[in-house]
Amino acid sequence: MYTRPKALQDFVDATGAAFCSDARPVAVREFSKRVFALLTRESDNGIRHGARFPACKYLDNALEQLTDDRSDLGAVARSIKPLESFVGWQRRTSGENGSVDYIDKHVNGMIIGPGGMESRYDVQVGFSLLAPATRYPDHRHPPEEAYLLLTDGEFKQADGPWFSPGVGGGLYNMSNILHAMKSTDAPFLAMWCLLT
Numbered sequence: 001m002y003t004r005p006k007a008l009q010d011f012v013d014a015t016g017a018a019f020c021s022d023a024r025p026v027a028v029r030e031f032s033k034r035v036f037a038l039l040t041r042e043s044d045n046g047i048r049h050g051a052r053f054p055a056c057k058y059l060d061n062a063l064e065q066l067t068d069d070r071s072d073l074g075a076v077a078r079s080i081k082p083l084e085s086f087v088g089w090q091r092r093t094s095g096e097n098g099s100v101d102y103i104d105k106h107v108n109g110m111i112i113g114p115g116g117m118e119s120r121y122d123v124q125v126g127f128s129l130l131a132p133a134t135r136y137p138d139h140r141h142p143p144e145e146a147y148l149l150l151t152d153g154e155f156k157q158a159d160g161p162w163f164s165p166g167v168g169g170g171l172y173n174m175s176n177i178l179h180a181m182k183s184t185d186a187p188f189l190a191m192w193c194l195l196t
């Protein structure tokens, strides 16, 4: 029987607290409460996607600024590093308007969800990591999703303008809304959670 490792439970606790905090927009925290409620049940199908990609090298730099941070964001950042060798890595190769070299300059890290450290199909929790000056392609997906930024970065929803939620800012994407994100001149790291 599967038992969730302590380091992963620490990540779930830290990330759940940050997503569901009163400091986040109401749509983010209400949605996130539904996601993290499902994570009281442990479940893993054993599928792993451990192969790394070039953009994985930006993780340390993106986490660095929060190493000594005493807020809930620092707790999230510190809980990620011990899991690094168990993250399920994947890249998006479809979508419009991504920067020319975006495939090599981004990676998505699945911590909970298909191919992640706790591989399952009902929920996803992980992060997107972008190299400096990288635009992720416009994309959409049926699952609802919430983001929480651990670094600066910009987002776009539907045909609205680019906006910058700021470190600790969050946003909620309703089902199938077109959205995209881009980094500044530094690496970008944003956590996400989805109900699938």
Ligand SMILES: [Fe+2]
Binding pocket: 139, 141, 145, 179
């Ligand atoms: Fe998305």
